[in-house]
Amino acid sequence: MQTKKKRGQAAASDAKAMVEDVIRCKWSLTVIDLVHRGINRPGAMVHAIEGLTTKVLNERLNKLQRYDILERTVFPEKPPRVEYRFSEFGCKFLKVIDAIDELAADIAAASALNQGNETDE
C-alpha cells in the first residue's frame, strides 16, 4: 500500500506532467478554449476552428477525458447529441490556464513597454 507521502509525491508529479502535456499542445488548449466559450459539440468545434480536423479533435477530446478535465454527455435524441463540459477537476485545471494567461499578459505588456522605450530613444 502507498504511504500518504508517496501518494502525495506521485500526485504532484502526475499533476505537473498533465499541466505540461496540455500547455504544450496547441490543439488541447484550443479545445479547452472552445468548451470555455460554450462551443461544446464536436461538429460546432470543427466548424469554429480552421485547420481543426475531426481526427485531431477526437484525439484531444479523448485525452482531456482521460485526464478527467472534460466530461462527455450523450443526449438520447435522433441523431444523438454529444456535448462536452468541464468536470469539477476541469474547472480547477482552468485556474492553472488562467494563471498562466495572466503571466503571459504581463510579459506582453512589459515587452510592449520596452519596445516603446526603444522607439523613444
Add this chain to the structure above:
Amino acid sequence: MQTKKKRGQAAASDAKAMVEDVIRCKWSLTVIDLVHRGINRPGAMVHAIEGLTTKVLNERLNKLQRYDILERTVFPEKPPRVEYRFSEFGCKFLKVIDAIDELAADIAAASALNQGNETDE
C-alpha cells in the same frame, strides 16, 4: 516592430516555458516555498533544507530573479543583510503553483479513494 498578436504569442510561449522550467525543478520549487514561508535569507534557506547547497541555492535565486519572480533587497548593515521576496509578477506566478497544488491534492484524494475501494474488495 512586433505586432500586438505576435507579441501576445511570444509572451504566451515565454510564460509556458517559464512555468515548465520552474515546475520541473525541485530546487526552484523549494526556494519558492521557502520564501513563501518567510524564510527569505540565503543563510536561513540553506539551514532549513537538508541537501540544499549554497551553489544550487544561488543558481536558483538567480534564475528566479531573471524570471522576475523574486526580488533581491540588500540592507546596508554590517554584514549586509540580503532578503528575497516575491515581485508583483512573482505573486501571480504563485497562483500557477497553487492551482497545480490543488490538482495534485485532488489526484491524491482520488488515488486514496481507489486504494480504499481496492482494500475493501
